[in-house]
Amino acid sequence: MRVRKIIPACTVLLLLASVCHAQQDPLPSWNDGPAKRSIVAFVSRVTNQSAADGGWVKPEDRVAVFDNDGTLWCEQPLYFQFMFAMDRVRAMAPEHPEWKEKEPFKSLLAGDMKGVMAGGEKGMLEIVAATHSGMTTEDFNGIVKDWIRTARHPKFKRPYNECVYQPMLEVLAYLRANGFKTFIVSGGGVEFMRAFAEHTYGVPPEQVVGSAGVVKFETRDGKPALVKEPKVFLIDDGPGKPVAINLFIGRRPVMAFGNSDGDLQMLQWTTGGDGPRFGLIVHHTDAEREYAYDRQSHVGKLDKALDEATQRGWTVVDMKNDWKQVFPAK
Amino acid sequence: MRVRKIIPACTVLLLLASVCHAQQDPLPSWNDGPAKRSIVAFVSRVTNQSAADGGWVKPEDRVAVFDNDGTLWCEQPLYFQFMFAMDRVRAMAPEHPEWKEKEPFKSLLAGDMKGVMAGGEKGMLEIVAATHSGMTTEDFNGIVKDWIRTARHPKFKRPYNECVYQPMLEVLAYLRANGFKTFIVSGGGVEFMRAFAEHTYGVPPEQVVGSAGVVKFETRDGKPALVKEPKVFLIDDGPGKPVAINLFIGRRPVMAFGNSDGDLQMLQWTTGGDGPRFGLIVHHTDAEREYAYDRQSHVGKLDKALDEATQRGWTVVDMKNDWKQVFPAK
Numbered sequence: 001m002r003v004r005k006i007i008p009a010c011t012v013l014l015l016l017a018s019v020c021h022a023q024q025d026p027l028p029s030w031n032d033g034p035a036k037r038s039i040v041a042f043v044s045r046v047t048n049q050s051a052a053d054g055g056w057v058k059p060e061d062r063v064a065v066f067d068n069d070g071t072l073w074c075e076q077p078l079y080f081q082f083m084f085a086m087d088r089v090r091a092m093a094p095e096h097p098e099w100k101e102k103e104p105f106k107s108l109l110a111g112d113m114k115g116v117m118a119g120g121e122k123g124m125l126e127i128v129a130a131t132h133s134g135m136t137t138e139d140f141n142g143i144v145k146d147w148i149r150t151a152r153h154p155k156f157k158r159p160y161n162e163c164v165y166q167p168m169l170e171v172l173a174y175l176r177a178n179g180f181k182t183f184i185v186s187g188g189g190v191e192f193m194r195a196f197a198e199h200t201y202g203v204p205p206e207q208v209v210g211s212a213g214v215v216k217f218e219t220r221d222g223k224p225a226l227v228k229e230p231k232v233f234l235i236d237d238g239p240g241k242p243v244a245i246n247l248f249i250g251r252r253p254v255m256a257f258g259n260s261d262g263d264l265q266m267l268q269w270t271t272g273g274d275g276p277r278f279g280l281i282v283h284h285t286d287a288e289r290e291y292a293y294d295r296q297s298h299v300g301k302l303d304k305a306l307d308e309a310t311q312r313g314w315t316v317v318d319m320k321n322d323w324k325q326v327f328p329a330k
Numbered sequence: 331m332r333v334r335k336i337i338p339a340c341t342v343l344l345l346l347a348s349v350c351h352a353q354q355d356p357l358p359s360w361n362d363g364p365a366k367r368s369i370v371a372f373v374s375r376v377t378n379q380s381a382a383d384g385g386w387v388k389p390e391d392r393v394a395v396f397d398n399d400g401t402l403w404c405e406q407p408l409y410f411q412f413m414f415a416m417d418r419v420r421a422m423a424p425e426h427p428e429w430k431e432k433e434p435f436k437s438l439l440a441g442d443m444k445g446v447m448a449g450g451e452k453g454m455l456e457i458v459a460a461t462h463s464g465m466t467t468e469d470f471n472g473i474v475k476d477w478i479r480t481a482r483h484p485k486f487k488r489p490y491n492e493c494v495y496q497p498m499l500e501v502l503a504y505l506r507a508n509g510f511k512t513f514i515v516s517g518g519g520v521e522f523m524r525a526f527a528e529h530t531y532g533v534p535p536e537q538v539v540g541s542a543g544v545v546k547f548e549t550r551d552g553k554p555a556l557v558k559e560p561k562v563f564l565i566d567d568g569p570g571k572p573v574a575i576n577l578f579i580g581r582r583p584v585m586a587f588g589n590s591d592g593d594l595q596m597l598q599w600t601t602g603g604d605g606p607r608f609g610l611i612v613h614h615t616d617a618e619r620e621y622a623y624d625r626q627s628h629v630g631k632l633d634k635a636l637d638e639a640t641q642r643g644w645t646v647v648d649m650k651n652d653w654k655q656v657f658p659a660k
Binding site for chain 2 (some may be wrong): 046062063137173175181183190191194198204205206207208212216217224233239240242243246247248249250251265268270272
């Protein structure tokens, strides 16, 4: 039996592990209920090649897309990328004495959040532009990684990339174990997310789709460099999500996961295709363990998409009742 | 030995196949010479985890990028996408009686290529815009697939996607067998290439990066649709290549393959990183089996990049002498 000798020990272990795994609950942080059952039923259906209903989906078409803010990680009290930008303004202030007299920086540095918000979207964009440009893409990556390592969420007192939803990490792993390629498709900045997505979610940079600024190729210190400019190139939100999915991924997904009206068109596009399709919305109903918000929220407003979910048969996760646990154990 | 029972027959076959494979020449269409040896030496180095020189590259960082026109498939007498666009003008002419009086369509329909070329880049863009917009992305995909199936190359009398370089198909397969993710990064249209890249090169849509037009999300016949507009969104050529690599892939590649000055910045960016890096240029030197052109060519001009290749130690493939065979056997 020469064949046996060829099989390395690790292969045997992997096989044993997958046999054990198949007997375990793939979604242990989910309470047994319609949301969990809809996910498992869908995955079972599309991976069953001999299903009588013809619901099998070829492995190469198993594409699942996930919004990030509010779907994979928390988005309160403000989008984490904006928390990062504000921390950067504080860190960069010594090099920018002019900010002491200039809004929205003046309010921010004085700790006056109401003043910052008074500047509206324009003020927020100024803060993002000032903190997300002028450096190379590689330097920016390092700055984000440092922030992820050192900053703490104001309510949960833990690193931002630990304020991720344990039940959704399980869905990501469960889908990958069933031959899905998992993509992030988020309004957040693509380079911001790539700095932690691989480590935090197991999603490699090339499977992260997001908003992007203009980047310029130039020579710095005699070496080629990519430099971030203070100018928006694409917004991956709302109708921009199916457009970005088409541009970056080039296939219509089979499953889409979101939590707000910014995900509406991505859900419509995904579930509007032929064959089996799955849409899911995370509804933030848990003021105690996380936050409770929907139709009136300034961040992650969920209104139209909640109405369409009923009409179109999308799964709505009731965070309070469907999730045994919200965040990973400390 | 319960373990043995778990191992399915296909696993055994795969293991046997890979053992056999390892003993075979992975690049049989390449003559033994410096080009072939440089590829094999580089791949051996970056996949050898115990190498004393620390040249091992982690599997997740094994990203290789390939230009398409002139690198993976032929680009003469004109870029194939332009041959497609001209065929489309001829097919669409009955619905556009106004083209009979309007340049560059008038010349094209009269078979006057000199007249078409007299319109310069502006005229070519008009032909591309007229044939690449107004339809949904899914309809466009079907149109390209039909063309690939029915059109024939004027010199080689075979489908355009059979005018691909057998030696480069072998490089793609060899790199993938060694844990590389292979990407196409081309000035060609991303949606045009995706219609055949998976079947022709084994490169899935999400690993194809290219130029792109504006796409709009709208509702057609009550269903969500993505519609192509006659407007350029991004040009993936020259300095646009490292920018697009950063946007789509998010990692600096380890290996880059090109053939023209449009690949110069991609080669600079790839080989400008730390650790082992590899750059390769396909030099079209074979007028008999394919075409011979470089510094003076209108399509696929290779001038600056050829000079830099020597300075920077990039491999230059002499098509005539390095390739035993140019195209796959009929």
